[in-house]
Amino acid sequence: MARDGEGDEREPHPMVSGKALVKRFGGIAAVAGIDVEVRRGESFGFLGPNGAGKSSTMRMIACVSPRSDGELRVLGMDPETDGPRIRARIGVVPQLDNLDVELTVRQNLQVYGRYFGLSRAHVRAKAVELMAFAELSDRADDQVEPLSGGMKRRLTIARSMVNDPELLLLDEPTTGLDPQARHLLWGRLYQLKQQGVTQIITTHDMHEAEQLCDRLVVMDGGQIVAEGSPSNLIGRFSTREVLELRFAPGKQDGQITRVADLADRHEVLPDRLLLYADDGEATLEAVHARGVRPVSTLIRRSTLEDVFLRLTGRSLVE
Amino acid sequence: MWLRVEGHWAWYRRYWRSSLYSSGIEPLLFLAAMGLGFGSQVEAGAATGGHEYLHYVAPALLVAGATMSGMGESSFPVLSGFKWQKDYIAVTATPITPGQLLGGQMLWLAIRLGLSGVIYGLVALTFGAWLRPGAVLVVGVGVVTGLACAAPVMALAAATYDEGRRFVVMFRFVMVPMMLFSATFFPIEQIPIGLRWLTWISPLWHGNEIARAAALGGSDPLAIAGHGAFLLALLVAGVLLARKLFYRRLVV
Numbered sequence: 352m353a354r355d356g357e358g359d360e361r362e363p364h365p366m367v368s369g370k371a372l373v374k375r376f377g378g379i380a381a382v383a384g385i386d387v388e389v390r391r392g393e394s395f396g397f398l399g400p401n402g403a404g405k406s407s408t409m410r411m412i413a414c415v416s417p418r419s420d421g422e423l424r425v426l427g428m429d430p431e432t433d434g435p436r437i438r439a440r441i442g443v444v445p446q447l448d449n450l451d452v453e454l455t456v457r458q459n460l461q462v463y464g465r466y467f468g469l470s471r472a473h474v475r476a477k478a479v480e481l482m483a484f485a486e487l488s489d490r491a492d493d494q495v496e497p498l499s500g501g502m503k504r505r506l507t508i509a510r511s512m513v514n515d516p517e518l519l520l521l522d523e524p525t526t527g528l529d530p531q532a533r534h535l536l537w538g539r540l541y542q543l544k545q546q547g548v549t550q551i552i553t554t555h556d557m558h559e560a561e562q563l564c565d566r567l568v569v570m571d572g573g574q575i576v577a578e579g580s581p582s583n584l585i586g587r588f589s590t591r592e593v594l595e596l597r598f599a600p601g602k603q604d605g606q607i608t609r610v611a612d613l614a615d616r617h618e619v620l621p622d623r624l625l626l627y628a629d630d631g632e633a634t635l636e637a638v639h640a641r642g643v644r645p646v647s648t649l650i651r652r653s654t655l656e657d658v659f660l661r662l663t664g665r666s667l668v669e
Numbered sequence: 670m671w672l673r674v675e676g677h678w679a680w681y682r683r684y685w686r687s688s689l690y691s692s693g694i695e696p697l698l699f700l701a702a703m704g705l706g707f708g709s710q711v712e713a714g715a716a717t718g719g720h721e722y723l724h725y726v727a728p729a730l731l732v733a734g735a736t737m738s739g740m741g742e743s744s745f746p747v748l749s750g751f752k753w754q755k756d757y758i759a760v761t762a763t764p765i766t767p768g769q770l771l772g773g774q775m776l777w778l779a780i781r782l783g784l785s786g787v788i789y790g791l792v793a794l795t796f797g798a799w800l801r802p803g804a805v806l807v808v809g810v811g812v813v814t815g816l817a818c819a820a821p822v823m824a825l826a827a828a829t830y831d832e833g834r835r836f837v838v839m840f841r842f843v844m845v846p847m848m849l850f851s852a853t854f855f856p857i858e859q860i861p862i863g864l865r866w867l868t869w870i871s872p873l874w875h876g877n878e879i880a881r882a883a884a885l886g887g888s889d890p891l892a893i894a895g896h897g898a899f900l901l902a903l904l905v906a907g908v909l910l911a912r913k914l915f916y917r918r919l920v921v
Contacts, residue, residue: 376921415761416921435764443762449755454679462676466763514763 364427366391366518366549367412373420374407381407383573384421389551391517394544396560396567397553398655400663403570405553406446409522412551413443426518439467442511446522448503452496456487456506459495464513477513484539485509501532508539512548519543521552525559537562557656571663581655588661589653590615592631596624596638596645606643613637618660627657673765673773674780696734696789700727703854704798716856720800720885727798728807728880729853731789732814735782736873739815740822740844742778744836747826751918758919767915774823775816775908782815783808799884806883814876817900820907827914847871852878875899 410416464474614626631650708722750757786808851873882888
């Protein structure tokens with residue numbers, strides 16, 4: 352394993368590699384022995400319901416939380432012994448913004464950059480560049496406190512890039528943002544990916560995972576329950592299409608027994624039935640042929656959300 | 670550590686007025702009220718070592734002021750770094766370690782205590798509060814005493830997970846009594862012998878004794894060494910404890 356900076360560039364070691372990785376708090380295993388490998392340049396996602404162990408895993412990778420057991424290498428180094436050296440080359444976007452709200456946008460970037468030991472001239476120029484990237488240039492010398500949630504989030508992401516990180520850790524980057532702010536952020540993250548920055552993203556927003564991740568793992572109860580690209584996971588764990596049937600209030604009970612055998616798999620939700628089938632249109636015809644008359648129907652493609660619900664159990668999802 | 674001080678400095682440049690008021694101007698108000706106002710009613714006598722009350726109280730007020738701002742700056746502001754503002758979490762995501770973070774915090778506090786001490790000292794000079802050149806050492810005594818009191822409070826902040834009600838209790842039942850009964854305003858001999866041990870364990874009393882020795886002269890060097898040793902021991906113990914608790918809070 353390469354131990355010095357130059358060696359890191361030459362040897363194609365994975366950005367992150369964990370084997371039988373465990374994190375225990377007291378007697379409880381938040382992460383219960385996972386194997387994970389993130390390659391250079393990819394966008395890698397950790398999906399899972401709250402409490403699945405995503406953030407604990409992220410904190411171990413960010414070298415702020417020692418592992419309880421197993422192996423972990425980040426940028427080819429051991430977080431246990433090389434924490435500061437690893438942290439110098441990664442960027443972290445925490446779940447909750449922890450900007451210095453009493454300082455200006457510009458000061459936040461400059462002060463943070465200095466913590467990485469970067470020169471004053473460098474962070475001055477870098478701050479200007481990052482403010483443009485985050486579309487915050489016209490707020491440069493405004494205090495952070497009154498900025499909108501979206502602006503603060505963008506500033507947090509800009510701040511995480513002040514050291515030109517090779518690896519960016521994003522813990523639920525768009526939670527709580529409105530759709531416009533989310534799309535703007537996704538655009539920025541895509542731009543970073545084009546520049547070759549490896550990204551690790553946790554989310555429980557399936558749409559976000561489909562948008563951003565080349566490859567992802569689904570975690571549940573501290574373990575990895577599935578791994579693959581979004582389309583690969585959909586292919587493996589769901590059908591091509593989903594037929595949604597909605598009934599008038601109170602009329603849904605018992606309907607599933609009449610149509611369940613028409614689908615590969617089904618789900619009963621409080622307000623609708625989901626029938627998983629490769630050909631939604633044909634399944635709908637078969638449903639009608641049996642005299643079942645829902646008030647509305649929808650045929651859609653399977654999404655990651657369907658995979659997620661199947662793998663982590665509907666009742667667990669908040 | 671210095672980089673962290675620089676970060677604090679960026680904040681200070683924006684907010685120095687209000688901060689300077691509380692840490693530098695407040696002791697001066699005390700000096701005006703107690704030294705000049707109240708002191709005009711006090712005759713120089715055995716209790717004040719033969720000195721005028723202004724000369725007697727001026728060095729102790731500097732040290733008491735440093736102690737109060739040291740403890741204040743180490744309570745809610747430090748807890749906020751962990752809990753509300755979370756800037757400690759942000760800083761320790763960089764190559765800065767929790768130990769360096771603590772070091773930066775202490776160093777920054779030292780600089781601010783020194784700065785307020787100098788300002789206080791200069792203004793007090795115009796009042797004619799200083800008798801000997803040795804009085805410049807009082808600023809250093811204030812810094813050391815302030816840090817010695819601050820370090821355990823930082824440790825307490827690192828171990829605080831609620832809204833910090835314990836600080837309010839600490840201010841009321843530790844800090845204020847310490848200020849009042851550490852021979853700041855009157856000599857320890859006025860305190861009943863049975864309660865005097867409370868003064869003996871007060872770091873402020875040890876600071877006051879050294880400060881008076883520097884400002885007024887005429888003290889036993891051995892006693893001064895003893896007072897200094899007490900403060901340094903408290904400082905070292907406080908820093909070690911705070912360091913341990915900073916790691917426990919930030920590396921989980």
